[in-house]
Amino acid sequence: MPVTTKIQFFILFILYITTKCESVNVETVSSDIKFKNVDRTIDLTSQLVKITSKITLENSGKSPVKNFLLAIEASAKDNLASINAKDSSNKDLRTVESTVKGNANIKFWRVDLKEPLNAGSTVVVTAETVFTKALQPYPTAITQQEDQLVKYTGNLYVYSPYPVTPQKTNVAINTKSIETFTKVKPFSQQDGSIQYGPYSNMVPYSEKELSIHYKNNSPFLTVTRVERLIEVSHWGNIAVEELIEVEHTGAKLKGPFSRYDYQQDHHSGPASVRSYKTLLPASASDVYYRDTNGNISTSNMKVKKDSVELDLRPRYPLFGGWRTHYTLGYNVPSYEYLYHSGNEYLLKMRVIDHIFDDMQVDELTTKIILPEGSTGIKLNIPYPVTRLPDSLHYTYLDTKGRPVITFKKNNLVENHIQDFQLRYTFPRLLMLQEPLLVVGFLYALFLCVIIYVRLDFSIHKSEHQHKD
Structure with a gap:
């Protein structure tokens, strides 16, 4: 192997190791910290499990x-x-x-404090976590x-x-219909909630199974797939279209379905979903x-402030196991979302819009379709996503094609309704491209008509010209 090739290989190896070390944050557990x-609070009132911990x-x-x-x-x-954390403010x-x-099976997150915590001091931090598909229908099939x-x-x-x-732990269930639940003293049960604790002197990584079997007729809707298309125009409009696939992931319907009973009796199908509300800009x-x-x-559509x-x-x-899919689209003015200098x-x-309350999205x-001629594209998203290769989209009056930026994300909830930022360069003179193409096409068309009318392309002369 030539010397230059060895040097290049060594440099690439060093860069690879450096990149790997920067992408993985290895932490140590400090013995100076304890949760005083x-x-x-464990919220089990919807299809999501929301855990909020106020930590001193x-x-x-x-x-x-x-x-x-x-x-x-x-x-x-x-x-x-x-998962996220907030300070006392x-x-x-x-x-x-x-x-x-040494803890490969455990997921860790490092939370950076706004100000260093001095020795002997305390600070209050609130940690919020949201879990999907943590509630399992039991039994797995029910009648209408x-x-x-x-x-x-x-x-x-x-x-x-x-x-x-x-x-201390408070489990919010919002129902009196509880079949069974874990009983570890001290605990108490009230209408719609169960309180556990206080438990003292718990060692790190303590675990004990908490099991609760209860009634939950809230909508168990899962968006199995969303394809969101954002088409940007510099002529004042941004078009948004979403292809949405939805599945009821609750207990499956057992036995026949009666449309008559469902319409006559409002208590029929308590776990089914008749409708839901979607919020748009x-x-x-x-x-x-x-x-x-x-x-x-x-x-129905209702315009609010x-x-x-x-x-x-x-x-x-x-009902459980049933699916549907639909297309939802709308337009928004570009001046509210597009800024330029x-x-x-x-x-x-937004990376994703609100589809329904307590939504969970599998994929x-x-x-994002940008105007033709856009370059220097830089995408910034507030959480990790999978960036797919860029492509081109062709439509009317395009010559090179419009750049398309694509990314994917799995397992989303309402906390992921956040803004992305996409920076790009677009020469403003290119806005004249489409009007000039139209003008040039019409000019060429009229020129062809003039040539066709003025010139005689016949092979034989007329009889009048032959007699002369």
């Missing part, structure tokens, strides 16, 4: 602490959709996914008249890499809602 008090963090060491770790046990990490704290040596029962299996204790003393116009059969007229509310009603009610442009729009694909 934790008040935890104490620095028992001798030097200031700049960050601490949050941990998710191995049994729950695959269902985690969102309800301001977001920077949260970075990390690892701890039956209520839906679900089972939750979690951790009775706060899972933490630090000692916790003491801790307040400036949305020209809204359409259709499926493969055409426009769906069983829907801060949003456009759509009451979407599918052609048929959704000279030839530099900035697009700020999102977002495509």
